[in-house]
Amino acid sequence: MAYRDNTKRIRIGNREIGGGSPVLIQSMTNTRTEDIAATVTQIHRLEEAGCEIIRCAVPTMEAAHALKEIKKQISIPLVADIHFDYRLAIAAVENGADKIRINPGNIGSRERVEAVVNAAKERHVPIRVGVNSGSLEKELISKYRGVTAEGLVESALDKARLIEDMGYDNLVISIKSSDVLMCARAHELIAERTSYPLHVGITEAGTLHSGNIKSSLGLGIILYQGIGDTIRVSLTGDPLEEVRSAKQILRTMGLRKGGIEVVSCPTCGRTKIDLIGLANQVETMVSGMDGLELKVAVMGCVVNGPGEAREADIGIAGGIGEGLLIKKGEVVRKVPEKELLSVLKDELLHWKK
Template structure:
């Protein structure tokens, strides 16, 4: 509700824009959120089902692994069923890249220096051009080229950047510029330093990630620190949070990172207290229930859930809807920062859900009206 302060602004690195299917990446396009399926790609039905869940969570781009011909055969059906661009993940097998491009992949994740002879690289680039595919160069600290490891002794920012520049040079030599680059590492310091150096060396879009970040809790923390730091520096055009969790959770965490920095908003941003003995209701259980029941809301809006009146009124003034704990199971509801009415314990969660849904509908109607007038 409040206007943007100067100390909240992020000066975004200016990159050139590419297209991944119908989704722009880089330039002034919104930072996109990606994830990757973990079903056997050859099982098209299972993969499509997982893609649907990721789409519902808000994924802009989804990657699928294509390790064999059965996977690239199924890819054609998967691409037709998906509502978002599909990236084919290719390692070493250049024929899989050719098959994926022909099957309709919007992007190939492949390192051109790893697929063999110049003729093979030429074939892949030709197929990408012919099918309108982008290419993502994916440098990873865990799979650096042997000569770079020998040169530097260990994975380091200089080695990751040199690997990326080597792969970029191959594409540029084939007059191909519809590419983006990642230099991932599981070490936050290494990844951030590599991305910072690469951002100064190239103008292409950068795909951010802390690879092998861990489980839902630990991986969220590591990814938030690494990806969040880079985005705060203005670096990054598309992100993937790599978690040992279901891919839709990666999408949700990705949007939470973007929301926290005010870069992109989707759904309800919850402001809630950690709770204490002053709480007038069970804040932890209430927030858990609300986050679960409000996942279907896509409209950007804010909700504060505070257990008592110490910080509650102040936080509620800054959110679209707010609730603060009161005595005798009776709690104050705020609408647009203003005290409005009370609600009882038993009705509180259902009541807040209805208020959020109504507010979302109101915002969407206003947006539609404004768009109609502008047209």
């Protein structure tokens, strides 16, 4: 995988994207931004889970003003998401947003877009130019006879050029579609035509199940080509799940190190324990252990457990009333079934690198 490291480097608060920097994980709060306490609480949970950039909706002037206090209580960059009202974008910048997300097409006249650009320019705040397949201009739909990857790219580049003409190039581009293959194709095309860093995601991907499948496929195709500088997995649910999924996608693609990978076998007729429950418990238990870089195996039976866990650093395999603790494919000892989880946890907490 040849990673695209020739993108423009953009600073967002205390982090950078582009120019070969690590791909950063984003999510978006689903609290009312006006509710400062609830929003800060959620951001702290997301920070702990591994979120590196957070975005908040700014639908009201009260929300724009709330950003100032929210910023004081968090440590990751804050992005303000604005639609329609240019005054909200200006207020968000004035209240400390580290980046703003706008679609110049729905902000209004050129004069209003320029007012936003001037506010961002004054404070060196980057602008994310966002284009979604659901908001593609009618002229481009007509030109390309429908919503197409080519239309998305033209729309995004037109908007970037508009801001460039206003004397500002501190930009990030995002082109999103809920159509996985269209989204992948659009990123292939735009990567050839711009050096701006790209915010990548499959928009409106869906619920936890379907959304994870679509996001994994789409982001996998795009990232494998070395395209993408920051990602968001868009899921209908708890934003924590977005961060967990993004971390797993980056680890699977080899773009993120650290953390524990859990592998588990499918259940079969030999399984005599609650393997599904045990695997889920293990995954939850290790989710915060980013300081370790290990592979943990959770196997359903003692017949194939040691062999299947051979490539894992450590693993457990269930039996009838007892199970095995396995290291590098070798059985270390037998453990009562009810103690499997606690024994594994103790081993990990005292793991020597």
